[in-house]
Amino acid sequence: EAQVTQNPRYLITVTGKKLTVTCSQNMNHEYMSWYRQDPGLGLRQIYYSMNVEVTDKGDVPEGYKVSRKEKRNFPLILESPSPNQTSLYFCASRKSGYSYEQYFGPGTRLTVT
Amino acid sequence: SQQGEEDPQALSIQEGENATMNCSYKTSINNLQWYRQNSGRGLVHLILIRSNEREKHSGRLRVTLDTSKKSSSLLITASRAADTASYFCALTDSWGKLQFGAGTQVVVTP
Numbered sequence: 001e002a003q004v005t006q007n008p009r010y011l012i013t014v015t016g017k018k019l020t021v022t023c024s025q026n027m028n029h030e031y032m033s034w035y036r037q038d039p040g041l042g043l044r045q046i047y048y049s050m051n052v053e054v055t056d057k058g059d060v061p062e063g064y065k066v067s068r069k070e071k072r073n074f075p076l077i078l079e080s081p082s083p084n085q086t087s088l089y090f091c092a093s094r095k096s097g098y099s100y101e102q103y104f105g106p107g108t109r110l111t112v113t
Numbered sequence: 114s115q116q117g118e119e120d121p122q123a124l125s126i127q128e129g130e131n132a133t134m135n136c137s138y139k140t141s142i143n144n145l146q147w148y149r150q151n152s153g154r155g156l157v158h159l160i161l162i163r164s165n166e167r168e169k170h171s172g173r174l175r176v177t178l179d180t181s182k183k184s185s186s187l188l189i190t191a192s193r194a195a196d197t198a199s200y201f202c203a204l205t206d207s208w209g210k211l212q213f214g215a216g217t218q219v220v221v222t223p
Contacts, residue, residue: 098143107154
């Protein structure tokens, strides 16, 4: 089954404790991205990757890091989480090019206390 | 960066009625997509309409695009309780980036 998986699905952590949210897709997609969703703000892109070893900032990259060492994986790293990073996070992937739908993971609900 | 603005923000209808929501934007686009999100879950792609298309259908969904007015509409016909969800328009700009609006929350009551 074609899918994007994320782990963990729920995470409660404390300020400053480094964490990683994993994302994996099995569709051989070149393009992957991370979004955060906050009430009333829709989805905002954090980082994206056009292919292996090619990453770039989205609209809200501050406080986040990513890496793309393999085509299927695109982890999101919070080196020192803060309460304002409490949010619902989504990983997504699609084929390269403009006219392709994005496939979304199930989401990771992160709470930073 | 631009993003679509959905209208209305929320919509409550009864089963069997049609639901219409609109998306307006400000600059040129490559295509426009509509997604559905059930509460707290991942988004699911519904339909993509290219900038040179005016209308597309998929099952009970009808999407129109008017590039002169920079607007799109999503019509769900004969709505069902299972259509209760948030609906987002997303614009693909000339850089290939997808920009999402804040969404329309639709509630369909039996």
